[in-house]
Amino acid sequence: MIEVLREAGYTSLGKLPLGSALCIVYVTGSLPTETLTGISSDERAFGNFDRERVALYTDLTKLVRLNPPIPVKGRQGLWEFDESLLTDSFSPAAQK
Numbered sequence: 544m545i546e547v548l549r550e551a552g553y554t555s556l557g558k559l560p561l562g563s564a565l566c567i568v569y570v571t572g573s574l575p576t577e578t579l580t581g582i583s584s585d586e587r588a589f590g591n592f593d594r595e596r597v598a599l600y601t602d603l604t605k606l607v608r609l610n611p612p613i614p615v616k617g618r619q620g621l622w623e624f625d626e627s628l629l630t631d632s633f634s635p636a637a638q639k
Contacts, residue, residue, distance in 0.1 A: 544588035563612035567624055572600035 546558075553559055576596040 563617045568601040568606040569605045571602050573597045
């Protein structure tokens, strides 16, 4: 994990940006992680694939990149994002 972060320009874990939403995705399905195959060592380093975990399918054609990222309070789990909080520059139409 550290090697991948260094390649991305992060010299320490303390330099990672925290507390921001990077994008909005639309979840289309899920799958128990113990059924996944072909997971790379990089993916394993950044993920938790223990039993009773779930992998999510997303519709990448509807992904909305938030640039700049939007500050959010950190929490685990999924939540519905109020898209009315986005400015016009963040709208899905502006991403095309």
